[in-house]
Amino acid sequence: MIHTESLARTFTVGKETIEAVRGIDLDVAEGELVAFLGPNGAGKSTTLRMLTSLLPPTSGSATVAGVDVVAAPAEVRRRIGYIGQKDGAGHNHRVWDELLMQGRFYGMSKADAAASGEELLHTLDLEALRMRKVSSLSGGQKRRLDIALGLIHAPSLLFLDEPSTGMDPQNRANLWEHIMRIREQRGTTIVLTTHYLDEADAMAERVVIIDDGTIIADDTAETLKAKQAGDRLTVVVRPADAAAARALLGTEGSELAERPDDDGTALSVRVDAASHAMPGVLARLRDAGVDVVAAAARRPTLDDVFLNLTGRSLREGES
Amino acid sequence: MAVLTLPVPARTNVVTDVGHVWWRETLTILRDPFSLIFSLLQPLVFLGLFGPLLSGLAGNGELFGGSSLQWFLPGVVVMITMFGTSMTGSTLQFEIMTGAFERILATPLSRSALMIGRALKELTPLVVQAAIITLVAIPFGFVLHPLHVLVGLLILGIFGVGVGALSYALAIAARKTEWIFWAVQQSLLFPLLILSGMMLPLETGPGWMQVVSKFNPLTYVVDAERILFAGSLGDVKILWGLVAALVTAAIGLWVGIRSIRKATI
Ligand SMILES: Nc1ncnc2c1ncn2[C@@H]1O[C@H](COP(=O)(O)OP(=O)(O)OP(=O)(O)O)[C@@H](O)[C@H]1O
Ligand SMILES: [Mg+2]
Numbered sequence: 176m177i178h179t180e181s182l183a184r185t186f187t188v189g190k191e192t193i194e195a196v197r198g199i200d201l202d203v204a205e206g207e208l209v210a211f212l213g214p215n216g217a218g219k220s221t222t223l224r225m226l227t228s229l230l231p232p233t234s235g236s237a238t239v240a241g242v243d244v245v246a247a248p249a250e251v252r253r254r255i256g257y258i259g260q261k262d263g264a265g266h267n268h269r270v271w272d273e274l275l276m277q278g279r280f281y282g283m284s285k286a287d288a289a290a291s292g293e294e295l296l297h298t299l300d301l302e303a304l305r306m307r308k309v310s311s312l313s314g315g316q317k318r319r320l321d322i323a324l325g326l327i328h329a330p331s332l333l334f335l336d337e338p339s340t341g342m343d344p345q346n347r348a349n350l351w352e353h354i355m356r357i358r359e360q361r362g363t364t365i366v367l368t369t370h371y372l373d374e375a376d377a378m379a380e381r382v383v384i385i386d387d388g389t390i391i392a393d394d395t396a397e398t399l400k401a402k403q404a405g406d407r408l409t410v411v412v413r414p415a416d417a418a419a420a421r422a423l424l425g426t427e428g429s430e431l432a433e434r435p436d437d438d439g440t441a442l443s444v445r446v447d448a449a450s451h452a453m454p455g456v457l458a459r460l461r462d463a464g465v466d467v468v469a470a471a472a473r474r475p476t477l478d479d480v481f482l483n484l485t486g487r488s489l490r491e492g493e494s
Numbered sequence: 495m496a497v498l499t500l501p502v503p504a505r506t507n508v509v510t511d512v513g514h515v516w517w518r519e520t521l522t523i524l525r526d527p528f529s530l531i532f533s534l535l536q537p538l539v540f541l542g543l544f545g546p547l548l549s550g551l552a553g554n555g556e557l558f559g560g561s562s563l564q565w566f567l568p569g570v571v572v573m574i575t576m577f578g579t580s581m582t583g584s585t586l587q588f589e590i591m592t593g594a595f596e597r598i599l600a601t602p603l604s605r606s607a608l609m610i611g612r613a614l615k616e617l618t619p620l621v622v623q624a625a626i627i628t629l630v631a632i633p634f635g636f637v638l639h640p641l642h643v644l645v646g647l648l649i650l651g652i653f654g655v656g657v658g659a660l661s662y663a664l665a666i667a668a669r670k671t672e673w674i675f676w677a678v679q680q681s682l683l684f685p686l687l688i689l690s691g692m693m694l695p696l697e698t699g700p701g702w703m704q705v706v707s708k709f710n711p712l713t714y715v716v717d718a719e720r721i722l723f724a725g726s727l728g729d730v731k732i733l734w735g736l737v738a739a740l741v742t743a744a745i746g747l748w749v750g751i752r753s754i755r756k757a758t759i
Pocket of ligand 1: 186188216
């Protein structure tokens with residue numbers, strides 16, 4: 176469905192050259208759901224805009240839905256749906272007018288556009304806002320309308336740039352339910368970007384981590400977490416016991432880390448199946464005379480993966 | 495990779511695209527008709543306040559080849575066309591900022607349809623405005639030649655599409671600084687209007703003005719409109735007006751499409 180080779184894009188602002196995307200190689204098969212994850216300015220939107228033919232690449236190539244984005248941008252646009260990061264609906268227009276016209280822009284008949292529009296108003300809980308002026312909608316309501324605009328023509332390939340940003344949990348859940356349903360019904364291929372780690376983790380089968388314009392990891396969330404981070408076991412001990420605990424934990428697992436804690440020192444170590452390993456480790460610590468104040472077994476998150484790959488946390492970069 | 499069996503939506507043609515873009519924009523007028531009513535007053539004020547001054551200036555009417563109203567009214571119609579279409583880019587600029595422009599660029603709409611549709615939206619109320627000032631002017635001695643006026647409006651429409659496309663390109667060029675759009679629009683609009691002999695006849699002006707006006711496409715359009723509104727069809731100047739309109743439209747669309755392609759919104 177998507178194939179890119181060394182796709183790159185630079186911007187020139189004044190005398191400065193910004194390498195927004197530095198050579199991305201990506202293959203997405205039909206029916207996949209891929210999430211781009213990365214900090215602000217990583218190049219996620221720029222990549223999407225090249226794939227949707229909105230921005231010509233500086234170098235490299237991309238084929239989307241069987242069509243080259245540089246050679247036949249108009250053909251690419253006919254085959255995809257795109258929901259950008261900003262407000263897609265015109266602020267001076269009415270909700271229903273925008274929906275209907277969007278369908279017409281894609282060559283749908285009035286009746287088809289209206290039928291699809293009605294369904295989307297219903298699933299995205301926009302029915303009461305039908306004749307409202309877009310500028311009068313709240314941020315989350317506008318976002319839901321944007322999603323409806325991107326889905327009206329039921330594209331077989333859909334790009335979503337931060338679809339759920341600004342939505343409350345209820346509507347985020349509704350949105351995902353809707354996306355999953357159309358995917359099931361139509362086998363839609365979906366590429367999206369998100370800042371919500373839990374969302375990428377739970378929804379996408381494949382997570383592509385982008386940092387500084389390059390792909391630094393690309394796999395299922397499960398594999399990434401298992402390979403790049405793994406389970407961690409953390410114990411808090413009093414300062415007097417720290418040395419003994421450190422020595423013992425060093426033999427229990429790998430990647431021993433340490434940080435100060437209110438009750439003394441928190442030591443954490445990477446072990447397989449941490450919650451199962453915990454009782455044994457605690458018993459051995461006690462035998463070694465270490466008084467454990469608190470203990471936790473934690474499954475890794477995608478943030479741990481990012482931290483492990485770059486030394487930075489994604490959460491700090493969140494806006 | 496699996497064989498792609500994608501249901502690709504039907505290809506639309508440029509004319510349908512223009513219709514859709516035009517209708518989307520026109521809906522904003524229909525949903526808020528008050529703005530239209532207000533804009534209808536503007537040319538009437540102009541005609542009502544400027545017209546009598548011109549008649550006074552003309553004395554026996556020699557300068558305007560007969561009735562000053564017959565001379566001035568087509569000028570007002572051209573003027574409101576210029577005001578309207580040169581502002582095509584202002585609503586676009588707002589949509590570039592909010593993001594709607596990007597969403598529409600991602601649809602399969604043809605690029606020229608984006609510009610033509612928007613320019614036609616600005617021309618739509620002008621047809622109503624032109625009809626109203628014409629009807630109002632009839633009791634004051636204006637003679638209406640409906641068919642000729644229709645041809646005149648057609649030429650004006652083609653010209654307006656060119657101006658609208660240029661305004662569209664200007665909005666993209668000035669997308670980061672809003673005031674530049676208005677600065678350029680205003681500082682081009684008035685010289686163009688005055689140097690076309692639209693408001694006051696150039697025949698009595700200095701020689702350099704007459705020379706400059708020959709390079710202003712609007713001059714030829716205004717001349718053609720005057721002849722048409724006066725009820726004549728055989729004059730070659732009408733052809734020149736049409737040519738000027740077509741050239742403006744072609745240049746405008748060419749510049750506009752280039753700037754859409756090059757823009758990194
Ligand atoms: N039109 C532009 N002109 C100049 N620089 C740009 C432009 N668009 C993006 N950039 C720069 O390119 C880099 C990547 O931007 P991009 O919008 O792709 O990031 P992103 O990953 O989508 O970030 P975010 O999570 O904040 O949306 C940034 O440094 C940005 O400043
Ligand atoms: Mg972005």
